[in-house]
Amino acid sequence: MSPSRTLKKHVILLIALILMFLAPTALNAICLEDSAHEVTLPIPAVAQSGKESFGVISYLTVRVVPGSGHVYIETWPLAEVDMQASARIAAHIAFEIANKYKDLGSFDSWDYLYSVRSNSPIMGGPSAGAAMTIATIGALLEIKPKPGIIITGMINPDGTIGAVGGILEKIDAAASINATTFLLPYGQLYVNKTVMEKYTIGPFIYYKTKTVTVNVRKYALEKYGIKVHEVLTIYDALKYFYESLPVSDTISHIDMYRSALTFHYVNSFLKNSSILALNHTQEYLNTTLSKMDALSRIFYRDDIEKAQYLIQKARELINDKLYYSALSLLFQANTTITYMYNMMEYSTQGDRYIEDLTKELNNTIDFLKSILVRSNLTDGMIAAQIRVIDAVDSLEKAGEYYKEGDIYNAIRELSYAEERLKTAFLWINFSGSLFSSDSIRDSFDDELSFATLLYAYIYSMYGSHYADQVLRYLELSEKAYAMKFYGGAYLYALEARAHAESFLDILGISSSDLLNKIAYVRYETMREINISLNNKSIIPLLALAYFEYSYYFENKENDLELAFVFTKLAKSWITAYMKFGTATYGNITLNNITLHTSKENSSSNESNGGSIGESSGDRLEIRAIIVAIVMFAIFLLTVYLMRRD
Known part of the structure; x- marks a missing residue:
């Protein structure tokens, strides 16, 4: 065999060996590149220069790749408010929805990468949450969104689109890229705007500010030709961005949801407890009054009247079968009576009484x-x-x-x-359900992070006065966590989020629109309560209690803001029961309730799940087979060359 022929054989052999070593790497590269699904959406944001705010367009890119459930986000320039919590919620909700259309495995099968780019420093915060969810759904399903559509709104864990600020500025920004459709949260078709008004007195010119109400739909259409639509949930937005998806919207069923405003659940534990508490409180007041002389009754007159009023009000609520609400009023009455009792004891024993009482309470806490x-x-x-x-x-x-x-x-x-x-x-x-402390603790960070995000957003946009109540619940949540009260920590985080979401959702909204929002959340809560009762044999007492309390504030106190807060708490807790709870024991009766449920989005989505695109797993398997065949061919060629003289 000639030297040139031998050299040629060795070169071919070397190339073959290199290809064999590189083939697996090539396969990985092909798989990673092909399985990296990406969607980019323009999102409106608010930037600030001095005291002036203006709208800008940022670009959100979402990329999902095979991974282990991590969520990453980068913003450039850095946003004033961290967006990590919004990204995590968006990823979870998007996966839950997308998985109904195509089998994606588990949430932890993917990593979710979010990038927000802007030419101006932006406020950041939760207002990009809805867009993040929309883009993530597209990336997971490998479908492209319809161009020309802009959405603003935060994404709540229950899938509703939460209210945001800067609507008019964001429409101005949308016009700068020739958007044709602008989606905004339900109830924000009218916003207040501060304008400068010029007037003269004699030769002098003066300016004063006044607040005017702007019709957003009219503003966008007449000024830019942009059509504005409200969206109540993420499903309402999906039908605009992805016309090929079979989606059942929610906003067109408002009248059906309002049926959820007319009733509440009745629980025997709450019933028996409220009746016992009523008798105890009345007896406690009578005993305390018997220890008062005439002068003391004059001194404590306001407290006595307050306790009597609360007891009577609680009695009426018990007659109306609002047992948790009655317990709340009786607690206030007992606190008032105990205050009078402790003050009388202090008047005779002095500081020693306070020291002994404090010691006794600390022992009870321990x-x-x-x-x-x-x-x-x-x-x-x-x-x-x-x-x-x-x-x-x-x-x-x-x-x-x-x-x-x-x-x-x-x-x-x-x-x-x-x-x-x-x-x-x-x-x-x-005991209506059993929860694992570890499971609650593992989910605590997400709840606390999102509530903290909302707090930071409210603080930056509206000041500390409006954010203080949210901050209080955040502090109590962290205090509970430090004591290893993980359930209590989780509940306080839910309360912080409920108050923050409610504050944002009621800004500038009409009573009618707010009532519709309450109705939708109550309706969805009822649907899940019925599932927990019928399918999981769980009595979701905390959800039932908050559900009733929302009814109380709406119908007895005419306080829609607190009704909304407790409606959201009821929804959050029934979700927690469904996610973490296991059956124990208990009993429940329903108070004249008939629940008419609509066909769930998930059923129609699942029935069409196989119609969207080819499975990425199938394509990867085909590529793996091709690479394996090539490797085998290289192997045969190598053996042939080595044996050939």
């Missing part, structure tokens, strides 16, 4: 801690945990007041703590 830090918790124990945290918080306040010499407020806080601990023992007696 005892409750010993039985409430557990690996498995009932929902009654979770309710007890937040009452213990409330008591701890009040004890700290009492100490501060006492140090300042403010005896009256110190005793008020001690009285509140005392009654709060009594109700903790009441709730421990109930």
Whole structure:
């Protein structure tokens, strides 16, 4: 064999070996590149220069790749408010929806990469949440969104689109890229705008500011030719962006949802507890009054009248079968009576009484801690945990007041703590579902992060006055977590989120639109409550209690804001029951309830699941076979060359 022929054979052999080593790497590269699904959407944002705010267009790119459930986000320039929590919620909701159309495995089978680019520093915050969800659904399903559509709105964990600010500025920004359709959260068709008005007095010119209401739909159409549509949930938005998806919207069924405003659930535990509490409170008041002389009755007249009013109001609520609401009023009555009792004891015993009472309450807290830090918790124990945290918080306040010499407020806080601990023992007696502390703890960070995001957004846009209540619940949540009260920490995080979402959702909204939002959330809550009762044999007491409380504030107090807060809490808790809860025992009756459920989006989506695109798993398998065949051919060629003379 000639030297040139031998050299040629060695070169071919070397190339073959290199190809064999590189083939698996090539396969991985092909798989990664092909499985990296990407969607880019323009999103409107608000930038600020000095005191002036203006709209800008940012570009959101979502890329999903095979991974392990991580969510990454980068913004350039850096946003003033972190968007990580919005991205995580968007990823989870998008996967849940997309998985109904195509089998995607599990959420943890993918990594979710979000990139937001802008030419101006933006406020950031939750207003890109809806767009993130829309883009992620497209990336997971490998379909492209229809061009010319802009959406603004935060994505709530229940799939509703939350209200945002800067609507007019964002429409101005949408016009700069020739958008034809603008989607905004339900109830924000009218926004208030501050304008400068010029007027003259004699030779002098003056300016004054005034607030005017702007019709957003008219503003966008007449100024830019942009059509504006409201979206209540992410499903309403999907039908605009992805016309090929079979989607059943929600906004067209508002009249059906309003049927959910007319009733509530009745629970035997709450019924029996409220009746016992009513009798106890009346007897407690009578006993306390019997210890008062005429002068004391004059001194405590306002407190006596308050307690009597609350007891009578609770009696009426019990007659109306609003048992949780009655318990809440009776708690307030008992706190008032205990305050009077403790003040009378202090008047005879002095500071020694406060010291002894504080010691007794701390001992009770220590005892409750010993039985409430557990690996498995009932929902009654979770309710007890937040009452213990409330008591701890009040004890700290009492100490501060006492140090300042403010005896009256110190005793008020001690009285509140005392009654709060009594109700903790009441709730421990109930068990409608069992929760794993570890599971709740693992989900706590997401809840706290999103609530913190909303707090930061409200603080940056509207100031500390409006954000303080949300901050209080965040602080209580962290305090509960530090005590290893993971259920209580989770519940406080839910309360922080509910108050924040409600604050944003009611800005500039009409009572009618707000009532429709309440109706939708209540309707969806009822649907899940019925599933938990019928399919999981769980009695979701905390969800039932908040559901009733929302009914109370809507129908008895005419307070739609608090009705919305407790509606959202009920929805959050029924979701927690469905996610974490396992059956224990309990009983429930329904109060004249007939629930008419509509066909779920998921059923129609699943029936069409195989019609969208070719499975990426199938394509990867085909490529793997092709590469394997090539490798085998190289192997045969190598053997042939080595044996050939």
